[in-house]
Amino acid sequence: MKIGVFIPELIRHLFRTPATVDYPFKKLEVPKSFRGSPYLQPELCIVCRACERDCPAEAIEINTVKEEEKIFSLVIYNDRCIHCAQCVDSCPTKAMQMDEKFEISNFNRHNLKMDWEFVRAAVKPKAENKS
Amino acid sequence: MNFQIPIGPQHPALKEPIGLRITVEGEIIRDADIRLGYNHRGIEKLAEQKTWIQNVYLTERICGICSHSHTTCYVQGVEKLMELETPKRGLYIRMLISELERIHSHLLWLGVAGHEAGFDSFFMYVWRDREIVMDILETISGNRVHYAINTIGGVRRDLDELQVKRILDSLEVLRRRSQYYLNLGTTEPSFVARLARVGYLSREDALSLCAVGPTLRASGVPMDVRKDDPYAAYDEVPFEVCTAGTCDVLGRTVVRIKELFQSYNIIEYLMKNLPTGPIAVRAPRRAKPNEVVSRYEAPRGENLHYIKSNGSDKPERLKVRAPTLGNYAATIKMLKNGFIADVPLIFAAIDPCICCAERAVALIDARTGQEKIMSLKSLKELSLKVSPTTTRKREIEWPL
Amino acid sequence: MATVNTLIYLIIYPGLLFIFLYSTFVEWYDRKLYARLQNRMGPTHTGPSGLLQPIADFFKLMAKEDITPERADKTMFAALPPFGLAIVSTAMLLLPVWNYSLEQSSLTSFNGDIIVLLYLLSLPTFIFFLAGWSSTNLFSTIGGARVLTMLFGYEVPLFLAVLSPAVLADSWRLAEIAAFYRQQPALALVNLLGFIIALICVQAKLERTPFDIPHAETEIVGGTFTEYSGKKLAVFRLMLDVEMVVAAGLIATVFLGGFPGGPILGLINFIIKTLLVVFFLSLIRATTSRIRVDQVVSFAWKYLAPLAVLQLLIVIIVKGLIS
Ligand code: SF4
Ligand code: SF4
Numbered sequence: 001m002k003i004g005v006f007i008p009e010l011i012r013h014l015f016r017t018p019a020t021v022d023y024p025f026k027k028l029e030v031p032k033s034f035r036g037s038p039y040l041q042p043e044l045c046i047v048c049r050a051c052e053r054d055c056p057a058e059a060i061e062i063n064t065v066k067e068e069e070k071i072f073s074l075v076i077y078n079d080r081c082i083h084c085a086q087c088v089d090s091c092p093t094k095a096m097q098m099d100e101k102f103e104i105s106n107f108n109r110h111n112l113k114m115d116w117e118f119v120r121a122a123v124k125p126k127a128e129n130k131s
Numbered sequence: 132m133n134f135q136i137p138i139g140p141q142h143p144a145l146k147e148p149i150g151l152r153i154t155v156e157g158e159i160i161r162d163a164d165i166r167l168g169y170n171h172r173g174i175e176k177l178a179e180q181k182t183w184i185q186n187v188y189l190t191e192r193i194c195g196i197c198s199h200s201h202t203t204c205y206v207q208g209v210e211k212l213m214e215l216e217t218p219k220r221g222l223y224i225r226m227l228i229s230e231l232e233r234i235h236s237h238l239l240w241l242g243v244a245g246h247e248a249g250f251d252s253f254f255m256y257v258w259r260d261r262e263i264v265m266d267i268l269e270t271i272s273g274n275r276v277h278y279a280i281n282t283i284g285g286v287r288r289d290l291d292e293l294q295v296k297r298i299l300d301s302l303e304v305l306r307r308r309s310q311y312y313l314n315l316g317t318t319e320p321s322f323v324a325r326l327a328r329v330g331y332l333s334r335e336d337a338l339s340l341c342a343v344g345p346t347l348r349a350s351g352v353p354m355d356v357r358k359d360d361p362y363a364a365y366d367e368v369p370f371e372v373c374t375a376g377t378c379d380v381l382g383r384t385v386v387r388i389k390e391l392f393q394s395y396n397i398i399e400y401l402m403k404n405l406p407t408g409p410i411a412v413r414a415p416r417r418a419k420p421n422e423v424v425s426r427y428e429a430p431r432g433e434n435l436h437y438i439k440s441n442g443s444d445k446p447e448r449l450k451v452r453a454p455t456l457g458n459y460a461a462t463i464k465m466l467k468n469g470f471i472a473d474v475p476l477i478f479a480a481i482d483p484c485i486c487c488a489e490r491a492v493a494l495i496d497a498r499t500g501q502e503k504i505m506s507l508k509s510l511k512e513l514s515l516k517v518s519p520t521t522t523r524k525r526e527i528e529w530p531l
Numbered sequence: 532m533a534t535v536n537t538l539i540y541l542i543i544y545p546g547l548l549f550i551f552l553y554s555t556f557v558e559w560y561d562r563k564l565y566a567r568l569q570n571r572m573g574p575t576h577t578g579p580s581g582l583l584q585p586i587a588d589f590f591k592l593m594a595k596e597d598i599t600p601e602r603a604d605k606t607m608f609a610a611l612p613p614f615g616l617a618i619v620s621t622a623m624l625l626l627p628v629w630n631y632s633l634e635q636s637s638l639t640s641f642n643g644d645i646i647v648l649l650y651l652l653s654l655p656t657f658i659f660f661l662a663g664w665s666s667t668n669l670f671s672t673i674g675g676a677r678v679l680t681m682l683f684g685y686e687v688p689l690f691l692a693v694l695s696p697a698v699l700a701d702s703w704r705l706a707e708i709a710a711f712y713r714q715q716p717a718l719a720l721v722n723l724l725g726f727i728i729a730l731i732c733v734q735a736k737l738e739r740t741p742f743d744i745p746h747a748e749t750e751i752v753g754g755t756f757t758e759y760s761g762k763k764l765a766v767f768r769l770m771l772d773v774e775m776v777v778a779a780g781l782i783a784t785v786f787l788g789g790f791p792g793g794p795i796l797g798l799i800n801f802i803i804k805t806l807l808v809v810f811f812l813s814l815i816r817a818t819t820s821r822i823r824v825d826q827v828v829s830f831a832w833k834y835l836a837p838l839a840v841l842q843l844l845i846v847i848i849v850k851g852l853i854s
Contacts, residue, residue: 002318006252006818009311010568018572019259031266033288035273056185084188084279089287098273136669144749158673158824247749249740249821255569321741321819324826471673472823475749 035085036099037078042118044095047072051087051096060087070120079109093121133161136471140169144247144475147485151478155471163466165459171489178449183209183283183418186446190436191277193451194487196239199232200429201436201451201487202281207362208425208438209283212418219406221285222363227298227401228272228280229363230394234305235264236430237387237394240482241312244384247475248325253315260308263301270294285411295402302395309395313388317381326381330465330477333378342461343454344432345390346481349375349382356428370397380473380480416444429454431482453487550620553802554772555585560806561775561813568817585772589765597761604665611665612759612766615658619773622651626780627706628790628797636704643703648781649690652736655774656682659738659745662767663755674754677824678745681735684831685742689732691839692725695846696785705781709789719788721849725842726786728835730808733778734815735827737771741819742827779808 021028030036038060052060059080065071087096106112133156140148150166174193178186190205191198203225210217217225238261245253265275271294272278280286316322332342337350347354355372357365373389375382418440427434432454439448458481465477542548559574559582566573574581599605624639625648636642656678663675697703699718700711712719735742746754753759759767783789783804790800822830 003320004818005315005318007814009256009315010252010814010817013570014564014567016570018567019262019570020572022572022575031270031273033270033273035279054182054184056181056188082188082192082277083274084191084277085273085287086184086188086279089282134669136673143752245820249743249747249749250819251740252569252817253820255571259570319818319820321822324822325820470823470825472744472747472750 030100030102032100034098034100034102035083036101037081037083037104038076038085038087038096038098039114040074040076040116041095041097042074042116044093044121045072045074045118046093046095047120048092050090050092054086054090055081056084056086057082065117071117072120073115073117075113075115078104078112078114095121138474140166144478145485147483149483149485151466151474153466153471153474158470158472160466160469160471160474163463165463167459167485167489169489170486172486175449175451178446180445182416182444183213183446184414184416186449187281187283188277188279190449190451191279191281193453194484195276196236196484197232197429197431197434197487198277199228199280200427200434201453202279203229203363204425204427204429204434204436205438205449206281206283207427208423208436209418210414211423211425212421212438212440213283213415215284215412215414217285218409218412219364220289220408221410223401223405224286224288224290224410225281226363226365226368227290227398228268228278228286230397230401231264231268231271232278233430234391234394235261235268236482237391238264240387240430240479241316241384243479244326244380244476245322247479248322250319250322253312253319253322257312260305263305267294267298267301270297282411283414285409287411289410290405295405298398299402302399306392306395309388309391313385316384316388323381325473325476326384327377327379329380329473330469330480331378332461332465336464337378337461340460340464341457342432342481343457344429344482345383345386346432346458346461348373349386350378351376356426356433360426362425362427368397368400380476383480417442431455431484432457451487453484455481455484456488458483459488547620550623550773550776551769554769554776555589556582557776557779557805557809558585558772561809564810564813565817568813589769592765592768593762595761597763598758600666600668600758602667603758604667607661607665608758609763611658611662612763612770615655616766616770616773618651618654618658619770619777622648622777623773623780625651625705626777626790626801627709627784628801640704640706645693645697645703645705645708645785648705648777649693652774652778652781653682653686655770656736658770659755662759663745666755666758668757670751670753670757671755673751674745674757677751678738678755680824681742681744681827684828685732685735685835688728688831688835688839689736691836691843692728692732693781693785695725695839695843696722698843699846699850701850705784706789709784709791712786712788713791716788718849718853719786721845722786722842724838724845726782728839728842729782729786730811730815731835733782734812735831737775737778737812739812740816741822743821744824744827747821775809775812776805779805779812782808 047062049062052062057080059077059082061075061077063073063075065073085098088098104112133154136153136155138151138153139145140150148169150169152164152166153160154162174189178189181189187202187206190201193201238257242254242257242261245251245257268278269275271290272280272288280288332346332350334350334352337347337352342350351374353372353374356362357370358372370393373386373393375386420440420442422437422439425436425438434454435452437448437450438446441447462478462481466474469477539546562585563573563581574584577584577587599608625644627640660675660678663671663678696712697708699721700708702708702711738745746756751757756764756767780801783801787804787807790797790804792800
């Protein structure tokens with residue numbers, strides 16, 4: 001038992017700059033591999049629907065717009081997305097990618113929806129596994 | 132004069148809703164009663180509707196702090212069901228994250244203990260240093276809380292040289308700081324006065340009430356799943372099971388800080404002996420009908436998942452026994468004959484994770500006060516009776 | 532002229548305006564210091580370095596909804612906060628800053644004012660007890676009971692510690708005590724033990740860690756203040772701030788030689804010395820964890836009271852030696 005064992009540490013920090021980051025006024029950096037929100041690179045998507053099937057939050061929806069012209073639409077409901085990046089892992093062509101944004105809050109959850117309408121990519125990619 | 136104080140479901144000492152009814156006589160607690168069920172989320176039921184791979188992310192959300200514990204426990208079980216051989220490197224990375232998680236959880240607890248005892252400076256300093264671990268976790272996994280590093284058959288992200296070096300470097304700082312907190316926590320008179328001889332739980336009581344984790348180990352029982360029933364590659368790693376003989380909150384604090392040092396050693400070993408090779412194997416989409424029990428030593432104690440498969444791509448049943456549930460009975464024992472002032476400390480000392488432990492469904496008749504426990508089967512029947520034709524709708528606009 | 536003077540006394544200095552501004556400043560200083568000791572930033576954005584934050588908090592609380600519990604004693608519940616503020620503001624008047632002359636006694640400085648000041652500082656404790664009791668909430672009631680239990684612990688050592696310098700100075704008048712120690716600064720060292728005891732007791736009186744037991748957030752929610760909201764809570768918080776200034780001022784007068792030098796210099800002296808005392812109070816707050824109410828009582832009677840008696844003995848012996 002010692003009285004005031006903490007005092008030296010406290011006094012030492014009195015003259016140091018605080019550890020707190022003045023966050024909304026000073027922006028923070030996220031590490032390179034940060035999992036932000038998923039986005040699609042439509043020119044690569046072959047509409048295999050793996051992402052739709054594996055998404056645990058059911059945040060991805062793929063619809064056929066015009067069957068004969070091979071036009072599809074892919075919607076990511078970012079409000080439901082749990083940012084797990086499973087869609088990135090599941091995608092065989094790397095059409096799904098994660099960005100590094102983290103300040104994505106919004107007053108209306110519908111504004112978070114992202115959609116793409118695109119022609120299905122023709123190339124059959126080599127089965128390329130991320131791991 | 133006896134009267135009852137309701138601590139919770141909403142109370143500043145509780146970070147999650149739980150009801151503690153405490154009968155006090157002056158400042159002395161005569162009886163305590165725990166009421167659960169304010170935060171039942173139906174996760175087990177939901178798991179039956181998701182595929183094996185989707186469930187990894189679901190189990191991760193059972194708990195915010197031991198998120199890796201639950202996925203690892205689940206994934207280990209599923210790997211056993213699917214008869215997969217996880218590569219060594221994958222196992223090592225998995226263990227690395229477990230130990231980092233243990234460090235961050237124990238540091239978090241240490242801070243919370245300080246806060247509950249009104250020692251806010253301690254709380255601030257501990258949490259500041261916890262950021263080091265959080266940052267490492269973020270660089271490795273891409274997120275601070277839900278690491279999502281596990282996948283069936285291995286892990287999802289590899290480590291590079293730079294990260295290994297960074298981890299080893301920060302271990303230095305963490306060791307130094309932990310030593311400082313060990314000294315501080317056991318010598319600052321006002322803090323020790325609050326912790327010592329508070330919440331006594333004898334060795335016999337701890338065993339007979341099935342306490343788990345640091346609560347059990349602080350009563351002098353060296354029980355740790357990592358040693359008793361090694362999973363992943365814990366049988367290759369040298370470490371000790373930390374115990375304390377004081378059986379009080381101070382003992383639980385000391386056990387946790389000692390475990391921090393063990394975790395630092397484990398991480399150092401893992402990083403120095405990191406095997407090369409793949410980090411994951413491909414997992415099939417279906418599992419043969421079978422059942423499995425998977426055990427895991429979470430920061431709070433033994434975590435247990437029971438998984439049953441029926442040959443489809445979804446589990447038939449997933450049962451989660453979170454460590455906190457095992458400690459509730461012991462908590463009541465510890466609370467009795469203590470002071471009101473000690474309630475937050477004693478309760479916090481089991482490191483409760485309340486939503487993780489919400490499993491049972493008890494129905495209480497509001498008019499008569501009668502309690503009724505419903506089985507899963509009768510609940511299913513009830514739900515069918517209430518809405519016989521409803522099927523799962525996908526297309527509905529979600530924010531209804 | 533006399534009326535103008537009185538008005539200035541009442542409203543500007545050392546009246547309400549000064550009390551309000553200075554006590555909020557002291558709160559800011561305490562918060563900032565506490566934060567920096569913990570390696571945090573503290574208030575930052577309202578005014579320069581967050582100086583206006585306590586004032587902003589005060590006005591925010593004033594604008595909030597004010598709820599009175601159904602079963603509370605409504606008159607008492609509403610009357611207590613302004614009453615408490617009035618008491619501590621009156622106590623503020625007794626601090627000998629410049630509103631006194633050493634030769635003759637006046638309304639604000641007379642023989643025995645140290646006793647009156649101590650008494651006025653005891654009253655807020657009862658106000659807190661009554662506040663807890665009249666709100667009829669379980670947590671408030673426990674808080675109220677704890678306020679009183681603690682009072683039995685720290686009050687006697689506080690009186691002993693504060694009065695022993697008075698014994699040495701052979702006067703019951705604050706201004707004279709301060710003047711005595713200004714003339715013989717060496718004698719102030721005799722009271723070092725008393726100074727430490729007084730600091731600890733004042734910390735207990737102000738209900739700050741390690742003695743924030745009556746409103747220990749993690750145990751009994753808001754304690755005595757659980758049911759208070761809006762304007763009443765704002766007034767209570769202001770009252771606590773003023774009480775801190777008065778208590779710091781009392782310690783500074785008795786142990787640190789008071790505030791000589793007329794209006795301007797005296798004021799500067801006052802500010803420097805109270806801030807010094809508040810610095811010690813903040814340091815105690817940052818170094819310790821909250822103890823239990825039974826530990827307070829046993830600590831007070833096992834250590835503080837005997838030490839205070841020892842201090843008194845020392846003072847008597849020293850007095851015998853010098854006379
Ligand atoms: S990140 Fe996860 S939740 Fe979000 S869209 Fe991809 S798979 Fe679905
Ligand atoms: S984004 Fe990838 S996984 Fe999803 S449909 Fe397109 S190709 Fe398939």
